[in-house]
Amino acid sequence: MTPSAEMLSVENVTAGYGDATVLFDASFSVREREIVAIVGANGAGKTTLLSTIVGLVQARTGRISFRGRDITRRAAHLLPGDGLALVPEGGRLFPFMTVEENLLLGAYSPDSRTKRKERLQEMMELFPILGERRALAAGKLSGGERQMCAIARALMSHPVLIMLDEPSVGLSPLMVERVFTMVETLAREKGLTIVLVEQNVTEALEVSDRAYVLDHGHVVRGGEAAILRNDREIQETYMGL
Numbered sequence: 493m494t495p496s497a498e499m500l501s502v503e504n505v506t507a508g509y510g511d512a513t514v515l516f517d518a519s520f521s522v523r524e525r526e527i528v529a530i531v532g533a534n535g536a537g538k539t540t541l542l543s544t545i546v547g548l549v550q551a552r553t554g555r556i557s558f559r560g561r562d563i564t565r566r567a568a569h570l571l572p573g574d575g576l577a578l579v580p581e582g583g584r585l586f587p588f589m590t591v592e593e594n595l596l597l598g599a600y601s602p603d604s605r606t607k608r609k610e611r612l613q614e615m616m617e618l619f620p621i622l623g624e625r626r627a628l629a630a631g632k633l634s635g636g637e638r639q640m641c642a643i644a645r646a647l648m649s650h651p652v653l654i655m656l657d658e659p660s661v662g663l664s665p666l667m668v669e670r671v672f673t674m675v676e677t678l679a680r681e682k683g684l685t686i687v688l689v690e691q692n693v694t695e696a697l698e699v700s701d702r703a704y705v706l707d708h709g710h711v712v713r714g715g716e717a718a719i720l721r722n723d724r725e726i727q728e729t730y731m732g733l
């Protein structure tokens with residue numbers, strides 16, 4: 493196998509809010525078609541890391557590149573058009589808009605806008621439950637359905653890389669399983685590259701190829717997921733074993 497190309501690279505990024513530094517010299521990389529998990533406790537800086545990648549928080553130092561292009565200072569709203577999509581924590585759907593309206597909002601880049609009807613159809617096939625619920629207000633969806641809707645909305649922009657911020661939080665074990673199965677389907681069958689941010693370390697290390705551990709804003713570990721999940725220290729600190 494030829495080594496796959498690097499898709500996303502975060503090099504020595506420091507970021508924070510006001511006087512508070514939250515990320516310290518953080519580095520990690522993602523190759524094409526990989527599922528890479530970023531795991532860590534609540535408050536470790538996982539969401540801040542994703543916000544910095546998409547330009548909602550400014551990196552104070554370091555460099556972020558996506559498909560070989562420097563995006564460190566690129567405007568957040570341009571990234572979906574570049575092929576980089578974020579599924580925010582909790583999904584952030586518009587509760588009073590229908591499922592279909594929420595999905596269409598995901599296709600605002602000029603390119604995806606022209607193909608949004610076909611794309612919507614594809615989403616209804618990929619997520620049949622959203623097809624059944626398409627005219628329902630998003631606020632009426634169950635937690636699992638809401639997460640699926642948020643993923644589908646991100647996919648509407650036809651990304652090559654999607655980053656999911658704690659998609660399993662607040663879901664029943666069955667729904668957690670479904671969400672992770674969907675993540676695997678997107679990578680293995682649809683050829684997407686995935687960054688999976690999770691506090692659910694056990695499950696995240698099962699579906700991912702590689703993982704990084706974020707601790708108080710520092711990337712303290714990184715490697716093959718299979719190795720990390722057999723690591724005694726990781727098991728004790730994050731997996732309750």
Ligand SMILES: Nc1ncnc2c1ncn2[C@@H]1O[C@H](COP(=O)(O)OP(=O)(O)O)[C@@H](O)[C@H]1O
Binds near residue numbers: 532541
């Ligand atoms: N908008 C914000 N303003 C100030 N501090 C914030 C903001 N968002 C997060 N923080 C702080 O940054 C730290 C990391 O938070 P966050 O990135 O949300 O961590 P995680 O996603 O790993 O739970 C926490 O101490 C949190 O209180």
Ligand SMILES: [Mg+2]
Binds near residue numbers: 538540581658
């Ligand atoms: Mg978070």
